[in-house]
Every structure is written in C-alpha cells, then in structure tokens.
Amino acid sequence: NKFVYAFEEGDKDQKDLLGGKGANLAEMTRLGLPVPPGFIITTEACRYYLQHGRIPDSLRVQVTMALRRLEDVTGRRLGDAVDPLLVSVRSGAKFSMPGMMDTVLNVGLNDFSVEGLVEASGSERFAWDSYRRLIQMFGKTVLEVDGEAFAQALDDAKEAKGVTSDVELDADDLKGLVETFKAIVEKHTGRGFPQDPREQLDLATEAIFHSWNSDRARLYRRRERIPDDLGTAVNVVTMVFGNLDDRSGTGVCFTRDPATGKTGSYGDYLVNAQGEDVVAGIRNTLSLDDFKKVDPDSHKELRRIMRRLETHYRDLCDIEFTVEKGKLYILQTRVGKRTAAAAFRIATQLVDEQLITMNEALDRVSGEQLALLMFPQFDKSADREVLTRGMAASPGAAVGAVVFDSATAVAWKARGEDVILVRKETNPDDLEGMIAAAGILTSRGGKTSHAAVVARGMGKTAVCGAEQLVVDVTAKEARAGEVTLREGDVISIDGSTGEVFAEALPVVPSPVVQYLEEGIDAAVADADKDTAELVRAVDRLLGHADTVRRMEVRANADTATDADRARRMGAQGIGLCRTEHMFLGPRRELIERVVLADTPDARSAALDALLPLQRDDFVELLTAMDGLPTTIRLLDPPLHEFLPDRAELMVKVALAEERGEDVEHDRKLLAAVNRLHEENPMLGLRGVRLGLTVPGLFALQVRAIAEATAIRLEAGGHPHPEIMVPLVGSLMELHLVGDETEGIVEEVSEAEGVTMSIPIGTMIELPRAALTAFRIAEVAQFFSFGTNDLTQTTWGFSRDDVEAAFFADYLKKGIFTVSPFESLDRDGVGRLVRIAVEDGRRTRPDLTLGICGEHGGDPESIHFFHDVGLDYVSCSPFRVPIARLEAGRAVA
Ligand code: PEP
Ligand code: MG
Structure with missing residues (x-):
C-alpha cells in the first residue's frame, strides 16, 4: 500500500486520502505555486494505526524514501550540524477539526543541529529560540507533559532577568531555558528529549494519529456529524521562517470578505513573526495595503496567487503565507468559511463573474444559512461592548431582564416583562422558565447541552457555555470579570454569534424577512448597499431554486x-x-x-x-x-387538551361540597372527565x-x-x-x-x-x-x-x-x-x-x-x-x- 505521497503526487480531489490540508498543498504544488516541499502520510495509515495500535511496517520505509527525496530537493539534511533541514508536522483531516493535535514546528532540531541553524540563520538567538519552542511544543503535545511546567519555567526565566516579554531574553537565556525544558521533559517522562530527528518525526506522527480519538475531537465530530472512521493525514512540510529578520513575516488573507461577502482582498500581516504570533494577537498586524508598503514584491506576488487560487477553486479562498528573507511561500489554502450573508453574496458574485453556474451557486448556500438571515438581529451600527461570549447555540437576538430560576421567569413574564433565564446549565425542571424566557444563557455545556437542544427545538435564542460567566443561583448574581449581573439587570444575547452584552441593544428586523413579506423593491428601497446586495442575492437564488x-x-x-x-x-x-x-x-x-x-x-x-x-x-x-x-x-x-384539568376540577368540587354549594354541574363534568381520562392521551382517543x-x-x-x-x-x-x-x-x-x-x-x-x-x-x-x-x-x-x-x-x-x-x-x-x-x-x-x-x-x-x-x-x-x-x-x-x-x- 502506498501510505506516503509527495506534494507533487496528489491533488485537491483526494481529501479522503490526503486530508483537506494535504490535498490543497498538493494541488498548489501542481499549480506551480511556491509551496515549501513536503509529503503527506495518508489517512489510510492513520486508520491502520487506530485499528492495530501501531503504524504499518511499510510506512517506516516509505517515510525514509520520502525524507531522502525531500533532503535531495532542498539540499539539506534532517539533524545536520550544517544548515539542517527542519520540518513541521501537521495534522489534516478531511474536515477541519478542532480538538485534534495541530502542529509541531521545528522538528529536526537537536543539540547538534541547533548549531547548524545558528550558522545558517546567522542568529544565535533565533536558533535557540526555535529549539526552545520545539521542546515546549513537542513536550506538551507529543509527550503530554503538562504545559504549565514550561510556561512557569519561561516566567521564572523572565523574572530572574527582570524583564516582562519573551523577546527580551537573549541567546544565553534561551540556552539556559533549553536545558531547563529538557529537564522538565526528563522529569515528567522518565527519559530525555529525543535527539534523533527521525524519532521526533515518528513520535509526532503517532501522536497526531492518536489525537484523532481525543475526547474533544470525538465530541466535535459527534456535534458536526463527521464519521468517526475517517482518520487524519499528517503533513510533513519543510520549515520556512517568518521570524528571521525584518524582511520576513507571516500572514493570512482572504480573496473576499468572509464576514460580509464584499469583493476585494482582506488580510493581516505580521513582520518578523511566526504563525502562532498572528493567532495569539500579541502584536498589531498590518493590513494588506500596509504589507504592500513594506514589501511590494511579495505583495504583488501574493495578489497574483490569490487571483490564481480563486479562479482555480472558483470560490472564496483563505490563505496562510510566510515571507522568508523576501521570498514568499504559501503554507495553506482552503475554500474559506464565511457568514450566511457572505455565502449568498459571494455565490451570486461568482455567477456574475461567470466563474460558476446558477446551479453551482445554489450548492454554495444552504437553508440553514437562510434561516440565520431570517432572525431579527442586533443593530450592528449601534455602539456595543461585548461582556462575554459563549457558544452560538440557537440563533436570534434576545433582550430581557436577568432571572436565575424558572419560577421567577414565569412570574415576571406573566406580568409582561421579557426575561433572560441565566443558569449554569438547564435541566427538565427549568422547562417552564425556558418557555417563558425571551432567551437562555448558560455558563456550561455546548451545542448539544440540554439548554441548546431544547432552545433550538422551541426556536428560542440561546447562548450556552459562556465559561467566563460565574453563575451563583443562590446569591442571584452572575459575574463576568469586573461586571456583576443581578436579578432584574437587562442584558442582550446574540444566539447567532454567542455574544453577551450587559445592556439593552436595539434589535432590527431581518431585511430578508422584509423582502419575503413585502417584495424586493420595498426591501432595497432604504437599505444600505451591503444589505441591498444581500437581499438581491437571496432573491436570485430563491428564484432559481423555484425554477429547478x-x-x-x-x-x-x-x-x-x-x-x-x-x-x-x-x-x-x-x-x-x-x-x-x-x-x-x-x-x-x-x-x-x-x-x-x-x-x-x-x-x-x-x-x-x-x-x-x-x-x-x-x-x-x-x-x-x-x-x-x-x-x-x-x-x-388528544382529548385532554379540550377538557378541564382533572385535578383542578376535583379540588373545585371538593371545596364547593364542603361549603355546601350546588355542585351538580361540576360533579357531572368530573364524572365525564373521569370516564374519558387517559394515561396516554397521545395514543388514545x-x-x-x-x-x-x-x-x-x-x-x-x-x-x-x-x-x-x-x-x-x-x-x-x-x-x-x-x-x-x-x-x-x-x-x-x-x-x-x-x-x-x-x-x-x-x-x-x-x-x-x-x-x-x-x-x-x-x-x-x-x-x-x-x-x-x-x-x-x-x-x-x-x-x-x-x-x-x-x-x-x-x-x-x-x-x-x-x-x-x-x-x-x-x-x-x-x-x-x-x-x-x-x-x-x-x-x-x-x-x-x-x-x-x-x-x-x-x-x-x-x-x-x-x-x-x-x-x-x-x-x-x-x-x-x-x-x-x-x-x-x-x-x-x-x-x-x-x-x-x-x-x-x-x-x-
Ligand atoms: C404529524 O404527526 O406529523 C402531524 C403533522 O400532525 P400533528 O403534529 O398535528 O400530530
Ligand atoms: Mg399527527
């Protein structure tokens, strides 16, 4: 069996075998785009591993062949003491999947090759920092050492030196840290940090395979209805460095705006940084326009590639890239996620650009997205500050007074007040309160929690699992950071984004509903440009659906x-x-x-x-x-729905009899109700x-x-x-x-x-x-x-x-x-x-x-x-x- 594919050997239609990331890397390689060389270990190898508890024998051989080839292509060797080859090892399932092990960078560094990297990069600090990062990442994700131990050691090092940020540590500090990290690994695993680069690679591969079945990954799959038996691929990619100097950097970009669907390109770039720095949001990023100013050549090349990829995939692409000493590399692309509004707009734009047919456009949108667009929404133009966030469990925009128990929810609703029921989590006892509430907010549980399931069933707005919210039902308060919410305080929750606000936000009706109810002309008459374009897109796609x-x-x-x-x-x-x-x-x-x-x-x-x-x-x-x-x-x-309540009637008759009142009618009624009473009215008369x-x-x-x-x-x-x-x-x-x-x-x-x-x-x-x-x-x-x-x-x-x-x-x-x-x-x-x-x-x-x-x-x-x-x-x-x-x- 062929378990390993060089990037040159695959293409985008092989997601089942190569995973989403791998298939796209292969496709870009075939397009001649500047992808760092690498290879993919297939999902089939993963499935074998999951079934047998070990990797197939022939995989070892095939990895050796692929590695040798990679070394030939790059002219460098893994673990070499001179200009060593380093690789990243990345997971990549068919569907992108949080909860699985993600990436180990800098694989190939050890006590020898770190010197080679010093030489090659010309920066001692850079090389030791890379080594430090490898041990930390590898220790945590592959060897399962508690990440806190590394974080603590890093803090200690900074404190000892009297500095606050990582960048103030110099090469000697980092060398010391490498020793400390190695000791941590030894202490927690009983053996030293693996010095053999091939062993690093094999361990990382197995760890990724293994993570397919982590609790979080399984939970995610269940929620998203992804089959459990797909397995993940592993991508081994030559490292390129965005953190070598000021002619280096890293960024992400989108070929259209994934939030609104506006045309034009969007993205962020960070000078002298690695991928994780962008995500961590440590420093302010540059826009693509600013990127153009600092590195016009790379920018021009990137724009060319964006257009190429969008034409090739005929859809919005999101792209991760790195510039190493002025040379641009594309590290990943995929057809990008987008909001419901963006999906409708982009689909019709692509039709107008004659890149896709109307039938294909229909395939790019969904009923669920249309449903999202039909809920009332918070007025995005209003000033607003997010108090905290949870899971977008059931869409809609709800405003109301905070209550902490079902009975209060029912009572306040009865006197005409909108309420938001706030709980740690809900259970069947809360049902009446949930029905009475305008919205439901919980601090625990995900999209399949009781609150989420029931709320969606009722079409009620819900935000679940807002973990930063500390709910104290007995004290009738909930704290989020500095802010304390008490019973009666008005909040707003957005079930489409998971956002929670400590104030009453203005709600606007959905423009799509206005369009459906009043027609296209009325809906676009006073709408802003974005809204009008969205409504037109919905109109066209619905119209096309009607014709087919x-x-x-x-x-x-x-x-x-x-x-x-x-x-x-x-x-x-x-x-x-x-x-x-x-x-x-x-x-x-x-x-x-x-x-x-x-x-x-x-x-x-x-x-x-x-x-x-x-x-x-x-x-x-x-x-x-x-x-x-x-x-x-x-x-x-079901008959009981039309008859008086039996228990109530019994009490009524008993009380009336006691008082000696005339109960003739009620007694007859009760007799009839008793005669017709059913234990299972749904299966009854x-x-x-x-x-x-x-x-x-x-x-x-x-x-x-x-x-x-x-x-x-x-x-x-x-x-x-x-x-x-x-x-x-x-x-x-x-x-x-x-x-x-x-x-x-x-x-x-x-x-x-x-x-x-x-x-x-x-x-x-x-x-x-x-x-x-x-x-x-x-x-x-x-x-x-x-x-x-x-x-x-x-x-x-x-x-x-x-x-x-x-x-x-x-x-x-x-x-x-x-x-x-x-x-x-x-x-x-x-x-x-x-x-x-x-x-x-x-x-x-x-x-x-x-x-x-x-x-x-x-x-x-x-x-x-x-x-x-x-x-x-x-x-x-x-x-x-x-x-x-x-x-x-x-x-x-
Ligand atoms: C049904 O049972 O699916 C149905 C439409 O009838 P009802 O919901 O009124 O029982
Ligand atoms: Mg029925």
Whole structure:
C-alpha cells in the first residue's frame, strides 16, 4: 500500500486520502505555486494505526524514501550540524477539526543541529529560540507533559532577568531555558528529549494519529456529524521562517470578505513573526495595503496567487503565507468559511463573474444559512461592548431582564416583562422558565447541552457555555470579570454569534424577512448597499431554486392570517390546517359540550352551535388560499387538551361540597372527565378514533368545509379544499369516514346547486398505516406523512416528554447525532415512508404524496423527501423559503 505521497503526487480531489490540508498543498504544488516541499502520510495509515495500535511496517520505509527525496530537493539534511533541514508536522483531516493535535514546528532540531541553524540563520538567538519552542511544543503535545511546567519555567526565566516579554531574553537565556525544558521533559517522562530527528518525526506522527480519538475531537465530530472512521493525514512540510529578520513575516488573507461577502482582498500581516504570533494577537498586524508598503514584491506576488487560487477553486479562498528573507511561500489554502450573508453574496458574485453556474451557486448556500438571515438581529451600527461570549447555540437576538430560576421567569413574564433565564446549565425542571424566557444563557455545556437542544427545538435564542460567566443561583448574581449581573439587570444575547452584552441593544428586523413579506423593491428601497446586495442575492437564488425544484412547497397554517403570510413566503398551498387549533381558547367549551353530551339531542345542539363558526373559519381560509390546494385535517385533538384539568376540577368540587354549594354541574363534568381520562392521551382517543366514536363530529366539519366551498364558488372564487383524516391505521377507518364524507359533500352540492369535488386523503403517521399503504391507497386520494407522530410511534417515545427528559444525554452518548424530531431518521422512519410511497403508488399511480410533519422544514429531511419522490413538503410559514431553497438544492 502506498501510505506516503509527495506534494507533487496528489491533488485537491483526494481529501479522503490526503486530508483537506494535504490535498490543497498538493494541488498548489501542481499549480506551480511556491509551496515549501513536503509529503503527506495518508489517512489510510492513520486508520491502520487506530485499528492495530501501531503504524504499518511499510510506512517506516516509505517515510525514509520520502525524507531522502525531500533532503535531495532542498539540499539539506534532517539533524545536520550544517544548515539542517527542519520540518513541521501537521495534522489534516478531511474536515477541519478542532480538538485534534495541530502542529509541531521545528522538528529536526537537536543539540547538534541547533548549531547548524545558528550558522545558517546567522542568529544565535533565533536558533535557540526555535529549539526552545520545539521542546515546549513537542513536550506538551507529543509527550503530554503538562504545559504549565514550561510556561512557569519561561516566567521564572523572565523574572530572574527582570524583564516582562519573551523577546527580551537573549541567546544565553534561551540556552539556559533549553536545558531547563529538557529537564522538565526528563522529569515528567522518565527519559530525555529525543535527539534523533527521525524519532521526533515518528513520535509526532503517532501522536497526531492518536489525537484523532481525543475526547474533544470525538465530541466535535459527534456535534458536526463527521464519521468517526475517517482518520487524519499528517503533513510533513519543510520549515520556512517568518521570524528571521525584518524582511520576513507571516500572514493570512482572504480573496473576499468572509464576514460580509464584499469583493476585494482582506488580510493581516505580521513582520518578523511566526504563525502562532498572528493567532495569539500579541502584536498589531498590518493590513494588506500596509504589507504592500513594506514589501511590494511579495505583495504583488501574493495578489497574483490569490487571483490564481480563486479562479482555480472558483470560490472564496483563505490563505496562510510566510515571507522568508523576501521570498514568499504559501503554507495553506482552503475554500474559506464565511457568514450566511457572505455565502449568498459571494455565490451570486461568482455567477456574475461567470466563474460558476446558477446551479453551482445554489450548492454554495444552504437553508440553514437562510434561516440565520431570517432572525431579527442586533443593530450592528449601534455602539456595543461585548461582556462575554459563549457558544452560538440557537440563533436570534434576545433582550430581557436577568432571572436565575424558572419560577421567577414565569412570574415576571406573566406580568409582561421579557426575561433572560441565566443558569449554569438547564435541566427538565427549568422547562417552564425556558418557555417563558425571551432567551437562555448558560455558563456550561455546548451545542448539544440540554439548554441548546431544547432552545433550538422551541426556536428560542440561546447562548450556552459562556465559561467566563460565574453563575451563583443562590446569591442571584452572575459575574463576568469586573461586571456583576443581578436579578432584574437587562442584558442582550446574540444566539447567532454567542455574544453577551450587559445592556439593552436595539434589535432590527431581518431585511430578508422584509423582502419575503413585502417584495424586493420595498426591501432595497432604504437599505444600505451591503444589505441591498444581500437581499438581491437571496432573491436570485430563491428564484432559481423555484425554477429547478421538482417538489412543491406548502405551508402548515391554521388561520387566514397564517395562510396570508405563507403565501407571501411563497407557499403553493396549505398542506395542513390543524382544525383543533380553531377550538383552543374561548371556543374550547363548545367542543367540551360535544364530547360530554349525554343524549343525542344535547350533542346535536352542541354541534349545531359549532357549524357556523367552522364554516366562517373555512370561508376565510379558502379566501386567503384562493386558487391553491388547501388541505384541511379533521379534528385530531388528544382529548385532554379540550377538557378541564382533572385535578383542578376535583379540588373545585371538593371545596364547593364542603361549603355546601350546588355542585351538580361540576360533579357531572368530573364524572365525564373521569370516564374519558387517559394515561396516554397521545395514543388514545384522538384523530379518526374520535371521529368514529363521537357521532356527528366529523360530519359537522365536513359540512362546514363543503358549505364554505359552495359559498366561495358562488362568490366566483377558486376554492380547492382537500379533506384529510388523521391517525388512520386501517383501511376500514378511512372507508367509514370516506363514505360519510362523500355523502355530505354530495348533499351540500345538491342543496347549493354547485358542483364540487373534494379529494379525501389520509395522514400516514402510524407504522401500521405505512405498512398497509397498498390497501389504504384504495380509498385515499392522497397521503400526507405525519412524521411527528410517525417518529413518536416508530421509536415509541412521547414527543411531548422525551426531548427534555433524555435527548441531551442521548446526543452526548452518540445514540443520536440530532434529535429525530428535528431531522428525519432515515433508517427507521424513513424506511416506513419509502414503503408507503412505493406501495401506495403501486395501488394508485396518481396518488399525491406530501409530508406535513416538522421535518418538512428541515434541510436534510427535505433532500430525503425529494429522493423518495414526494410531490410536496409542507412546513410552518417561516420555513417555507428554506424549504423552497432546499428543494431546489436537492435537484441542482
Ligand atoms: C404529524 O404527526 O406529523 C402531524 C403533522 O400532525 P400533528 O403534529 O398535528 O400530530
Ligand atoms: Mg399527527
């Protein structure tokens, strides 16, 4: 097996084998760019190591060959006492991955070659400083010596000399420090710092392989859903030095602005410095324009290379470079990370520059990015000072008074105050407070912590793991540095950046939402140039997605107001109107009367009272959706939602009896509630079961729909209602409801003298429905997958309880990478969907297929629904644009 590739031998498409960094170094070498020579040890070697606990034998030989070649090319030798070759050893997985061991510089230095470096560089101080850095870095990362020991020794050396900064230490001080560092290594590992350069290289390689499985790396992979079995490559690169003299330096640059997407090049440069100095932010960096002033030749060369790379990759590149004594080297490039706004702008810019097609542009943006752009944001032009930072756990901008417990959050919210719930971490007991809060801030836990998972589920702004924040719940205060936040203090949290501010910041609505609601002209009218360009980019990409996508996008909307919004967002119909929502609130008692009626007459009277209300609801809805399909689902309440609370009622009756009051009515009510009480209402008398058990209930709704349709037709409208039956598990259920429905529709048609045809279909939200779809399709004219219930019933966990109860734990353990209620479980629930699609179409080739569970708005799930061949997805109005984009991306 070939485990080692010279840079000349690879290319950018070999990321699986060579890792991202290695593949790009190889590509640049092939382009003839000034990359320091080197070679790559493959991810395959890493996988071998992880499996067998040792490196493959042939790797040693191949590394020898590659090293010899490197020595020939550079004309220098590793460990030589004259002008020695030094290399850096860098990890590089397919996906960039914090948590893994990063880099060891200056490999090849030892007690002899350090003298060679003195000679070659002409600087004794430089050479000993390089050696000092090697022992420190190598000791810490490869030999796992506690880094504090080195840091302490360095501080001691400075203190002994009475200086404060590293640069004030001279060559002799550094020589002394090298001895101290070597002693530290010996003390902690029981053996001396390895003097053999080849041993240094081998140990560093193994340490990088090993770090693939560090806790942090594993956690990161789980969070980002990167497979565990990829392994990392190792890059061995000839050292070049940016810290030799003032004609040397190091920098990073971007071919476009990764923050806003503006054209032009951006970057930082540090004279006489090494890479780590830039990151550490010790000294002020120069802009690229200033770089041009200090080193016009290198600058010109860099600009040429930036253009070359951008043209080659046809995307924003970020580039790390070093200048050694006036000679420019490129150390790394990759297609650069960018903000959501930059992604949209850059994608359309590249189309305009004719570097990519519109289809490719669609591939450069995502629904998640669009979602980020749709949240309200803090006004960036306002003066603001960051108090502290955490993880951007759930996007949005929230302002409110600090509270430290759930009860206070609920109480303050009830009196009309916005609050931010601040906790060390949250647990299921905090749920009510989280619901009441405008935002959630925790000092511990990451993107998969309870707070983050629950907040994202609720669409609530959250910043998690703000580690510098010391939260004292008992004292009701939180400290960040000098600042102490007390209960009632107003703060702002930015869930898109993780920033926390100790003041109320002004919030501005998203320009993208304004565009969606009011159209492009209104949105760009008063916008600044950047905003206008962003909105235009979104418009173009969404428009393109609309032209290429195969699936339609409908919305879940229960009222005419929601329906209006959905239409503006681009919905092509309503995929789910949940009629039970029309009866929560003041109308609840009307349903209560129907359910509790103890004689047929009482029930009829209760139903008759409902009819005009329902009819008006549907007239409004069908007016709002004129010309578009409108799927109305018959009642599907878990019954308890419509009945008075049992415990409360019991107390009420008991108290009234004690006082000797008339309790006749309440006692009857209680008896009925007791009779209907269910331990598992979600698996109980709901959906079609209720419709078949309570005579007249579905009939009333069907009549209301038919009459509303007649009214709209008579008014010259174009109503397209569809009647959908929930929670069907057997063909017979649908037969019974279907027969009754057809009868009523016919009756109304005749009575009103209009012709109408109203398709009847069913939700597929029980495994049995999916498995018997071939039968159900005999009656159903359409299927709509209720993936919320289908997930609940397939996994057997309650959608109302489990997310808070144990999902955080399940995510941490890696049982899920994401909540199956958020992103469709393809293997299990998805399999049922596929079966129902195939079997249903076999029975009825023109069966319309859609999905109306929450997954209809989730990007990954949308791609799955496209793949299995659904006709449409239906999601909440605000997710409609995201679904449009993703349905387009699924094709492009
Ligand atoms: C579903 O179960 O996926 C669905 C859309 O219905 P509901 O969420 O109303 O149960
Ligand atoms: Mg359901």
